[in-house]
Amino acid sequence: MDNITVTINGKEYEVAAGITVLEAVKAANINIPTLCYLKDINEIGACRMCVVEVSEGGKPFRMVTACVYPVSSGRVIETDTPKITESRKLNLELLLSNHNQDCLSCVRSTTCELQKLCRDYGVSSSRFGGAKTDTHTDYSSEAIMRDNSKCILCRRCVAACKTMQDIGVIGANNRGFDTEIGCAFEMKLADTSCVNCGQCIVACPTGALHEKDQTEEVFAALADPDKKVYICTAPSVRATIGECFGYAPGTDVEGKMVAAIRRLGFDGVFDMNFSADLTIMEEGYELISRIKENKNLPLITSCSPGWIKYCEHYFPEFTDNLSTCKSPQQMFGSVMKTYFAQKNGLDPKDIYFVSAIPCTAKKFEVRRDHQCAAGEGIPDVDVAITTRELGRMIEKAGIDFRALEDEEFDNPFSIGSGAGAIFGTTGGVMEAALRTAAEVLTGKELKKVEFSEVRGNKAIKLATYDLGGLTVKVAVASGTKNAKELLNKIKSGEVEAQFVEIMCCPGGCVNGGGQPTQPAYVRNNTDLQGLRAAVLYNADANKLKYRKSHDNPQIKQIYAEFFGEPNSHKAHEILHTSYVKRGL
Amino acid sequence: MKKNLTTVEFHGTKEQEEKLLAVIAEYKGVKGSMMPILQKAQDIYGYLPIEVQRIIARETGAPIEEIYGITTFYSQFKLNPTGQVAISVCLGTACYVKGSGDILDEISSQLGLPVGSTTKDGKYSLDATRCIGACGLAPVLTVNGEVYGRLKTDDVKTILAKYRD
Numbered sequence: 001m002d003n004i005t006v007t008i009n010g011k012e013y014e015v016a017a018g019i020t021v022l023e024a025v026k027a028a029n030i031n032i033p034t035l036c037y038l039k040d041i042n043e044i045g046a047c048r049m050c051v052v053e054v055s056e057g058g059k060p061f062r063m064v065t066a067c068v069y070p071v072s073s074g075r076v077i078e079t080d081t082p083k084i085t086e087s088r089k090l091n092l093e094l095l096l097s098n099h100n101q102d103c104l105s106c107v108r109s110t111t112c113e114l115q116k117l118c119r120d121y122g123v124s125s126s127r128f129g130g131a132k133t134d135t136h137t138d139y140s141s142e143a144i145m146r147d148n149s150k151c152i153l154c155r156r157c158v159a160a161c162k163t164m165q166d167i168g169v170i171g172a173n174n175r176g177f178d179t180e181i182g183c184a185f186e187m188k189l190a191d192t193s194c195v196n197c198g199q200c201i202v203a204c205p206t207g208a209l210h211e212k213d214q215t216e217e218v219f220a221a222l223a224d225p226d227k228k229v230y231i232c233t234a235p236s237v238r239a240t241i242g243e244c245f246g247y248a249p250g251t252d253v254e255g256k257m258v259a260a261i262r263r264l265g266f267d268g269v270f271d272m273n274f275s276a277d278l279t280i281m282e283e284g285y286e287l288i289s290r291i292k293e294n295k296n297l298p299l300i301t302s303c304s305p306g307w308i309k310y311c312e313h314y315f316p317e318f319t320d321n322l323s324t325c326k327s328p329q330q331m332f333g334s335v336m337k338t339y340f341a342q343k344n345g346l347d348p349k350d351i352y353f354v355s356a357i358p359c360t361a362k363k364f365e366v367r368r369d370h371q372c373a374a375g376e377g378i379p380d381v382d383v384a385i386t387t388r389e390l391g392r393m394i395e396k397a398g399i400d401f402r403a404l405e406d407e408e409f410d411n412p413f414s415i416g417s418g419a420g421a422i423f424g425t426t427g428g429v430m431e432a433a434l435r436t437a438a439e440v441l442t443g444k445e446l447k448k449v450e451f452s453e454v455r456g457n458k459a460i461k462l463a464t465y466d467l468g469g470l471t472v473k474v475a476v477a478s479g480t481k482n483a484k485e486l487l488n489k490i491k492s493g494e495v496e497a498q499f500v501e502i503m504c505c506p507g508g509c510v511n512g513g514g515q516p517t518q519p520a521y522v523r524n525n526t527d528l529q530g531l532r533a534a535v536l537y538n539a540d541a542n543k544l545k546y547r548k549s550h551d552n553p554q555i556k557q558i559y560a561e562f563f564g565e566p567n568s569h570k571a572h573e574i575l576h577t578s579y580v581k582r583g584l
Numbered sequence: 585m586k587k588n589l590t591t592v593e594f595h596g597t598k599e600q601e602e603k604l605l606a607v608i609a610e611y612k613g614v615k616g617s618m619m620p621i622l623q624k625a626q627d628i629y630g631y632l633p634i635e636v637q638r639i640i641a642r643e644t645g646a647p648i649e650e651i652y653g654i655t656t657f658y659s660q661f662k663l664n665p666t667g668q669v670a671i672s673v674c675l676g677t678a679c680y681v682k683g684s685g686d687i688l689d690e691i692s693s694q695l696g697l698p699v700g701s702t703t704k705d706g707k708y709s710l711d712a713t714r715c716i717g718a719c720g721l722a723p724v725l726t727v728n729g730e731v732y733g734r735l736k737t738d739d740v741k742t743i744l745a746k747y748r749d
Binding site: 168 | 642
């Protein structure tokens with residue numbers, strides 16, 4: 001598109017025509033404050049924090065909302081005048097007049113976007129007393145907690161749920177002073193078709209939404225002398241937890257993360273990349289047998305518990321297509337309480353197993369039926385904590401994360417292949433499975449292990465591969481909106497596929513609902529998914545010794561010592577699960 | 585004002601559902617058709633309980649929360665049907681300063697019915713309204729359109745008694 005000239009704070013800049021004032025002032029390296037704006041999904045001009053003064057054709061300046069106001073040639077834009085400051089301050093005071101200022105111990109203190117603006121503008125209290133909205137809390141969910149007394153009605157969560165994910169279980173109810181974000185007919189979130197993806201949480205600028213905080217349960221277990229407490233960390237956590245300690249997005253902090261967790265007092269720190277490899281062994285063989293038997297195709301991956309619940313609610317006709325493999329988190333827990341317990345002479349009841357994950361839906365998953373390999377009442381995973389919770393635990397324990405020397409994961413689950421590492425991003429599970437399936441089917445070593453067609457940010461990725469004479473058509477989608485489109489196309493016959501990977505969050509786990517929050521200006525201007533995923537692809541290409549799940553010596557060992565072979569009877573009992581048709 | 589959840593039991597008929605489905609079919613593929621669909625649904629059922637909103641959600645593909653959001657935003661949509669005895673108390677300025685708030689409270693407590701709702705059996709409904717233009721008679725209320733003016737809280741009992749059967 002053509003460029004036009006605009007004047008920003010007295011200086012002329014060339015900017016692209018057709019963009020908004022908010023985007024145009026980037027040319028002058030200015031971040032205009034916003035609260036409601038999220039690029040592409042919530043461009044509603046509601047919070048009015050982004051007001052600027054604009055003049056055209058010599059006419060007097062007037063105030064407009066930068067996030068939705070288009071630039072045109074010759075426009076003069078002022079982003080920081082006393083009038084603007086006055087207006088923004090007033091807006092903040094009005095927001096505070098209806099805001100629960102529980103800032104001292106609020107989970108979002110220091111990362112709250114409202115708090116930051118109040119600090120920037122010197123607003124500490126509101127002139128406006130009087131009534132406050134009679135707001136509600138919703139703590140019914142296993143994953144997502146809502147406290148509307150901290151809600152500023154920016155609608156970012158609603159946009160994440162409805163526009164980004166195309167689910168829409170939350171929205172604005174009632175009007176005016178009584179407006180609140182909630183579910184239809186004041187239902188509790190747990191009673192709706194919410195899939196627990198947590199994209200609402202990472203979209204929230206304040207502490208109105210947060211994950212179910214289970215850090216105290218973990219601290220209590222660590223303090224219990226009768227318990228052996230182990231933890232595993234999901235592939236993408238090492239790529240993001242640095243953000244909790246001031247590292248730029250896309251910094252690999254695996255070594256420091258392991259060191260910090262060990263300082264917390266865990267009896268063992270394991271790598272979930274190992275159980276990602278285990279998943280590939282089971283799922284890869286499942287794929288081969290389903291294709292050979294032409295049964296329940298396409299096979300659809302089952303690693304993402306948000307996707308599983310979405311499928312159960314919205315596409316129950318596809319539940320037989322889901323891989324029966326437990327997710328890597330649940331496989332790890334199963335292995336801990338069977339194989340690991342036996343090997344170390346432990347009673348599985350004395351093992352407390354924590355998983356650190358980028359995901360809120362995994363909190364729901366640990367409470368699902370048929371996730372107790374060691375017997376009823378002994379959950380595979382005791383507690384799943386998000387990247388954010390792990391970050392808070394390290395912070396609370398006073399561990400100087402940045403100063404730690406790198407350390408390595410503990411045996412016997414210290415090795416993960418590159419295939420396991422890339423599980424954390426869209427297309428990763430597919431690529432990992434193809435690497436193994438190809439070598440199993442051909443009996444020959446792959447010349448090129450990259451399946452780059454399934455990588456990247458495209459909404460739906462399609463490819464066809466020849467695996468030793470077997471033609472396999474694959475499809476990859478991330479985000480439930482894209483998943484819906486793909487599944488409808490498969491239903492109509494427009495897309496043909498034998499193997500489908502779906503992840504609930506757009507971009508996969510690196511963008512999961514349990515990942516560190518980033519303020520809107522970072523989300524809007526940074527390819528977070530790309531930066532975080534690059535950590536995983538880099539580990540696969542340059543850091544890890546093995547790149548294929550079946551080459552992982554610890555995987556070979558567990559099959560030799562315990563499971564026999566992939567999809568054996570024992571493997572089925574311990575590593576596989578079942579699904580329900582929930583409907584709406 | 586915040587809307588009260590539906591209290592009246594749903595007794596929708598097959599015939600009503602067929603009518604609603606015909607309305608939805610008529611608007612299939614038309615953008616911005618949720619408002620007319622909801623208006624016509626309310627014409628058919630008299631109100632928009634969860635059962636009706638579920639049908640609309642299923643048929644249009646809209647999430648039920650989106651529909652509920654619309655029905656609680658606009659005052660024209662009702663989550664409870666108007667009662668056989670529909671009581672409206674005027675809370676316009678003149679009536680209010682003349683004590684219509686007390687009248688409203690009195691009716692609410694005598695019927696055990698929160699303002700803006702309908703008794704379970706569908707007999708009584710109680711609403712607060714804006715000025716109805718009868719300020720000379722303040723404070724006023726109407727029952728099924730019939731106006732009662734210059735009220736005192738003691739009058740409530742007698743008025744309600746008239747509609748008991």
